[in-house]
Amino acid sequence: MxxxxxxxxxxxxxxxxxxxxxxxxDEECWVAECMICDTPMIVWRPHGLPEKDTEDRLMAKLGEVATKHYNGDGWWPDPHRRNIPDHWHCHARPKGGFFGR
Ligand SMILES: [Zn+2]
Ligand SMILES: [Zn+2]
Known part of the structure; x- marks a missing residue:
């Protein structure tokens, strides 16, 4: 391709x-600190929304990265896409923080 x-x-x-x-x-996704909210955010490379099994794989990857990033302090996935609803991404929020929706 x-x-x-x-x-x-x-x-x-x-x-x-x-x-x-x-x-x-990797070739499918990337994880970076979000410039708006300063928490790790996983982004699927293609513009769009993945199938369920792809999304499961991406969430597992976010789990690995976030667990290491927060050093076992705990976190929760925030799949709400406020600014860019049509490009799949998901934030890993610190446990007990950032519940403002
Ligand atoms: Zn953000
Ligand atoms: Zn996009």
Whole structure:
């Protein structure tokens, strides 16, 4: 494949500027500190929403990265996509924090 099948040049998650520290990346996804809320956020590389089994795999990956990031302090996944609803991503919030929805 030479072209990206799902890419939106106006989407900041597609552009994926490394303006914050990246905690993890592979060919399917990446995890970086969110520049807005300062918590780890996993982003699926294609612009869109994954199938359930792909999403499960991504969430498992976020689990690995977040558990290490929070050093066993606990965290919870926040799948609510406030700013970019049509590009899959998920935040890992610190336990007991950030419940403002
Ligand atoms: Zn955020
Ligand atoms: Zn996108």
């Amino acid at each position: 030479t072209e990206l099948p799902n890419y939106d040049a106006n989407c900041e998650l597609c552009i994926a500027n490394k303006i914050t520290p990246w905690l993890y990346e």
